[in-house]
Amino acid sequence: AQTVTQSQPEMSVQEAETVTLSCTYDTSENNYYLFWYKQPPSRQMILVIRQEAYKQQNATENRFSVNFQKAAKSFSLKISDSQLGDTAMYFCAFRYNNAGNMLTFGGGTRLMVKP
């Protein structure tokens, strides 16, 4: 079974600065997807970015980008120009590309953006 580990329970960053959240995972499979979800205090789960394992190019969505290192099984999230609205829990998640389609989540990182 796959596992997802987020080693940073809490992080903080000054507004406008850059922060990187870490995520590692363990799997013996080769075909899968990786995600970062944001959960603000409203509790809503919001997809931030996703990466297909077969793609070598790192995914980017505006201020959010990932550093996907498949051999190292690492999938970090970089937030540039941090904004107060980025304050939230961030969850790394893994999903096989098969009929099960269940998400396995890491334990989360609580990010605080300070003014």
Add this chain to the structure above:
Amino acid sequence: DTAVSQTPKYLVTQMGNDKSIKCEQNLGHDTMYWYKQDSKKFLKIMFSYNNKELIINETVPNRFSPKSPDKAHLNLHINSLELGDSAVYFCASSQGLAGLYEQYFGPGTRLTVT
């Protein structure tokens, strides 16, 4: 328009009671899920349904019984509630079972068992 909705958003009840949480999606998706988020924010899959059929049951106690009357609805009924059932329950849906399909989450239902 709300894509995935859940009712109620908050539910406070006593041990031993039976309660239900409803979920509806208006996205035309075939697949729906229930996730549980515990007090430490850990999220874990409970059930997955595709076209009203159970696909995944992740060793959830049989006090939990999901029911899918149609593809747009997946309700969660919980019998004999226990303190440990206190959590936030998220419903989600996706276009299909394949890994490439994004899952859309509902707003969550915070269940408190006293």
